[in-house]
Amino acid sequence: MELCTTEGYGKVTIEAIAARSGVSKKTIYRWWPAKGAVVLEAMVEMVGEVTQFPDTGDIVTDLRNQMIAVVDYFMTGPRAAVYAGIIAETQHDEALARNLLEQLLEPRIRAAQERLRRARDQGQFAPDADLEMAVDLLYGPIYYRLLLHLGAYSHKQIGALIDLVIGSLGPVRPAGPPPVQ
Amino acid sequence: MELCTTEGYGKVTIEAIAARSGVSKKTIYRWWPAKGAVVLEAMVEMVGEVTQFPDTGDIVTDLRNQMIAVVDYFMTGPRAAVYAGIIAETQHDEALARNLLEQLLEPRIRAAQERLRRARDQGQFAPDADLEMAVDLLYGPIYYRLLLHLGAYSHKQIGALIDLVIGSLGPVRPAGPPPVQ
Amino acid sequence: MELCTTEGYGKVTIEAIAARSGVSKKTIYRWWPAKGAVVLEAMVEMVGEVTQFPDTGDIVTDLRNQMIAVVDYFMTGPRAAVYAGIIAETQHDEALARNLLEQLLEPRIRAAQERLRRARDQGQFAPDADLEMAVDLLYGPIYYRLLLHLGAYSHKQIGALIDLVIGSLGPVRPAGPPPVQ
Amino acid sequence: MELCTTEGYGKVTIEAIAARSGVSKKTIYRWWPAKGAVVLEAMVEMVGEVTQFPDTGDIVTDLRNQMIAVVDYFMTGPRAAVYAGIIAETQHDEALARNLLEQLLEPRIRAAQERLRRARDQGQFAPDADLEMAVDLLYGPIYYRLLLHLGAYSHKQIGALIDLVIGSLGPVRPAGPPPVQ
DNA sequence: TCTTAACCGAGACGGTACGTCCTGTCTTCGG
DNA sequence: CCGAAGACAGGACGTACCGTCTCGGTTAAGA
Incomplete structure (x- = not known):
């Protein structure tokens, strides 16, 4: 990760990783199939439990929390280029x-789908709302x-985005038990 | 483009392009700064006037036409991987x-924004609809x-996507002159 | 050396050496700084102990042996062009x-200077003969x-050359201990 | 010649000559077959009548004059490397x-041979002296x-060289008409 | 405690592609 | 119509990484 942020993702090569870490190339290949996998694992490790958002009951708040966490973590600052670099690499590396x-x-x-499903089950959205597309x-x-x-979007724009998406899912009603007919 | 589709974007190198086209590497470097630029230009040339959609008066139909053209052209078939490859390359090539x-x-x-703006001006959407985000x-x-x-989305899913997005822009009314107050 | 003699020194390129020897260019550059160094080393290796002429006691015979060995080895046959090619290369390669x-x-x-010095010490030449210039x-x-x-000189011409040079070094006398005065 | 001396013979390429002289490469190739020929011609032009030494009657003086002129002109200063470069180039350019x-x-x-021959005809050297080898x-x-x-030799060393060579040609006698037998 | 096998660093290796340089030929176009 | 300007195919240059492959040296577990 240090290499990624100081030199740019493009300069991160297996050889550079080996040199920087005082490890032989062989050892790297023993444990990872390619550069992308190393960086991905490092990233996954850093993320940890970020964005395992709790259910506060308010669907808008919960989505906001998750989306902001994702954008802040992956799409701003030095990590953005690293993440974009990994995604770029997936274009020619299926594994x-x-x-x-x-x-x-x-x-x-x-996580997002489940949170939306709970909201729908509580009657906050139309029962046939397409949650997959919502995500x-x-x-x-x-x-x-x-x-x-x-x-990247600002936090404010993220709020607007969420409002738009939720608006498209049907009339939002306060959370509650499924309506009895 | 032939190389791209027969060998895969990964096999497209400056040397392969030179060999395939009977041209020296120097000549390629004279006209393009890197592989991605060559492929991009080829792609742009092929696209031509695709998706310069006309205004049929029906915003939904027009959006459908454009979106389907884009998805069909860029995101399905052999061109999909090529296009994804170019986008991947932009991650370490600013130019x-x-x-x-x-x-x-x-x-x-x-083109999409302008079409939406016309629809909004005709009163089909709320006057404060965020068209940029809509795109x-x-x-x-x-x-x-x-x-x-x-x-990739199917045509049907594209229709649903457009319905969702348009639904989020406010009450759709038939096109007409801006309402007189 | 095979490349040198079959294709001519001009066709000997790093790439040709790599191709001919089934070795990567990198490996060649790892061990030699340039083409000339490779060929020089090959030549040195082939020469081996050639021209480490023994002291037969007869200065003329010894010089003849050395000179003929040098001319035969380096200046006739296919090696002549190779050797000339290396010397040419030294004109723009100081190392x-x-x-x-x-x-x-x-x-x-x-070797030649030492043999001449021995002869001079034995009184065969004038004591102030300039041996460096003789070589x-x-x-x-x-x-x-x-x-x-x-x-190139023929063997006969080499003999004449040696006679001339020795003649210029002063009156030749039979080898013997330095004259006692 | 300016290029040769300011940049070094190695940097003298047809392209550099063309750029430096404001002439197209085509035009250069129209008149000379290769780089070496251009430089050779330039050098020949500069030499002019250098070393067309007159016959002073004293063979040693005349040889000295010629040899010193040659060494000073071709083998010292910036021209030395140029001349060596041309000779190097002849190793792979027969023309x-x-x-x-x-x-x-x-x-x-x-010129040298003729001067020596005149001296021999005047009885200064042995009549069977090998003048070709002397040169x-x-x-x-x-x-x-x-x-x-x-x-390179100093002027003093050149004098010694000439003395040695002349010494090898037989007993030097003052110039005079061929001895009558 | 000694042996032995796994793992390691170091880095050489065969490759592939890079981007540069120069050659010698060919084409264009202005004076 | 000549020549400057320079594009062009070709080919070698020297470099950078790739992924594979020995090498010894060091641990750490089992004998």
Whole structure:
């Protein structure tokens, strides 16, 4: 990670990692298949339990928390370029793509979907709201803006984004037990 | 482009382009700064006037046409990997990033924004609808799904996406002159 | 050496050596700084102990042996062009020049000087004979004829050369202990 | 010549000559076959009538004059490296070798031989003195020392060289008509 | 306590591609 | 119509990493 941030992701090569860490290339290859995997693992390790957001009862607050955590962690500051670099590498490294999905992205997608599902089950959204697409609407724009170099959203914009997405899911009603008919 | 599709973007090197085209490496370097620029230019040339969608009067139809054209052209079939490869390359090539934006992405962003603005001016959306974010909501998910290997949207899903986004922009009313107060 | 003699020294490039020997260019650069150094080392290795002429007691015979060995080895046949090529390369490669001197030329110059000195000490030449210049007179013409494309000396001409040079060093007397006065 | 002396012979390329002289490469190739020929011609032009030594009657003086002129002009100062560079180039350019001989070297060889022949005809040397080899003995050492990086002779050493060579040609007698038998 | 096998650092190796340089030929276009 | 300007194919240069592969040296576990 130090190499990534001081030299830029492009300068991170297996040889540089070996030199920087006082480890032989052989040893690196023993444990990871390629550069991307090393960096991915380092990143996963650093993330830890970030964004395992609790359920405060307020769906908007909870989404805000998660989205802001994701954007702050992955899409701003020096880590942004590193993360973008890893995603770039997945374009010609299928195994890395799989690992990235499994270890970083899918947990967060699942968490968001589950939180939305709970809200829907409590009657806050229309019962047929497409939650999968809702998550695409939340994550899509922020990844798109990262990878296409359009600038990350501010916290305020994230709020607006969430409002838009939630607005599209049907009339928001206060949380409560499923309506009895 | 032939090299891209027959060998895969990873095998496209300056040397391969030179060999395939019967041209010296020097000549390639004379005209393009790097591999990505060559492929980008080829792609831009192929796209041509794709997605300069006309205004049919129906905002939903027009958006559908554009979005489907974009997804069909850039995000399915053999071109998908090529396009993803270029975007990957922009992560460590600032000039390429700039060119990609200017030549491919921004024209389409602008076209979509202008179409939405016309619709808003005709009273089809709330007057304070955030059109910039609306475009992010349209393009974001499809780029996100391309680059994170989540699978491209079907035409049907694109329709649903557009409905969601338009729904979030306020009560849709039939096109007409701005309401007189 | 095979490349040198089959293709000519001009066709000997680092790339050709690498291809011919099944070795990567990197490996060559790891061990030698430039093409000339590779060829020089090969040549030195081939020469081995050539021209470490013994002292037969007869100065003329000894010089003949050495000079003929040098001319036969370095200045006739396919090796002539190779050797000339290396010397040519020393004109723009100072390190190579140094190595050529140290490894090939100076040992032979020294050997000749020492043999002449022994003869002088035994009273065969005038005590103030300039032995350094004598060696220049021996080697100079044969290098000059090689490098200026004037044709190598025949064995007979070498004999004449040696006679001339020895004749210039003073009255030749039979070897013996320094004259007692 | 300016390029040769300011940048070193190695930096003299056809492209550099073209750039420096404000002439197109094509034009250079129209008139000269290769770099060496350009430089050779420039050098020949500069030499002019140098070393067309007159016959003073004293063979030693005349040889001294010629040899010193040659050494001073070709083998010391900035021209030495240029001249050595041209000779180096003749090792892989046969035509250049021929031109160098014809235009630079042979005229001087011939001049020396003729002067020696006149001296011999006047009875200054033994009638069977090998004049061709005598010239080799004069020029050989100075070219050898130039091309093998052994350092040029001083004027004093040149005098000694000439004395040695002349000494080897037989008993020197004052010039006079051929002895009547 | 001694042996032995696993693991390590170091880095050489065969490769592939890079981006640069120069060659000698060819083409364009202005004076 | 000549020549400057310079594009072009070709090919070697020297460099950077890749991923594989020995080497010894060191631990640490089992005998």
